Amino acid sequence: MNTDKKRNLRIYLVFLISFLTFSIYGFINFNKKTKEKINKPSTENAIEITSEKATNNETKSIDEVGSEYKNTSIDLVKEFLKSYHLIQSTNPIDDFKKSKDILAEPLYLELENEVVGNSSVKSKGLVYRTIEDMKVYDYSFDDYSKEIHVRADIHSNWLNSDKKISSKNELTKYDFLITNFNGDWKISQITTKIY
Structure with missing residues (x-):
């Protein structure tokens, strides 16, 4: 019985360590993508302005x-x-x-x-x-x-x-x-x- 407890404990520790590793990796990866989005100029928050005076439409933030x-x-x-x-x-x-x-x-x-x-x-x-x-x-x-x-x-x-x-x-x-x-x-x- 003692060996079963040790084996279950090892499985639990392996599962816990792998979960923490994947969580940390996911957090770091998500954080990098967020920083890229913040620093990258976005045309999502832009409005297209059509002017009678201008021949081309212009986009303004x-x-x-x-x-x-x-x-x-x-x-x-x-x-x-x-x-x-x-x-x-x-x-x-x-x-x-x-x-x-x-x-x-x-x-x-x-x-x-x-x-x-x-x-x-x-x-x-x-x-x-x-x-x-x-x-x-x-x-x-x-x-x-x-x-x-x-x-x-x-x-x-x-x-x-x-x-x-x-x-x-x-x-x-x-x-x-x-x-x-x-x-x-x-x-x-x-x-x-x-x-």
């Missing part, structure tokens, strides 16, 4: 496309704020009409009515509005809905009809939702808070 989306969305927000928030004349609708191409149509119509309504009402001597500081931040891209979220803070002053400061350092916080409409990025929703 997701990071490059994300950077372009970020720059485009920030430019849209700044352009909108300069046409909507900044009031340089007694007829602000003229400045606001510049933002027609960067706003979704329902939002444009809603804001146009607001601008027309606000300019027709006497506003306690507040005629013009300046932008003292503009900060666009908190960019995020929603992979599921394919929409971009951007926030902006604006410090501004209200001026009277003589262009003298009536209300100073008003903070307005904007949240923007930017959506792709047939290849054109447009602002589709805006929320604001005034402090």
Whole structure:
């Protein structure tokens, strides 16, 4: 019986040693393949860009496309704020009409009515509005809905009809939702808070 125990123990040890050897070999081999994949430039995470201006299709990495989306969305927000928030004349609708191409149509119509309504009402001597500081931040891209979220803070002053400061350092916080409409990025929703 003693010899059976020794024989079983030897078989068990051989099995254990071979299992450990194969496990270590598999782990090392898997680790090498993973390092090769990480270091190898991948075209898997690339998006094909078709441009009307270019004759050849080009492929860009997701990071490059994300950077372009970020720059485009920030430019849209700044352009909108300069046409909507900044009031340089007694007829602000003229400045606001510049933002027609960067706003979704329902939002444009809603804001146009607001601008027309606000300019027709006497506003306690507040005629013009300046932008003292503009900060666009908190960019995020929603992979599921394919929409971009951007926030902006604006410090501004209200001026009277003589262009003298009536209300100073008003903070307005904007949240923007930017959506792709047939290849054109447009602002589709805006929320604001005034402090």
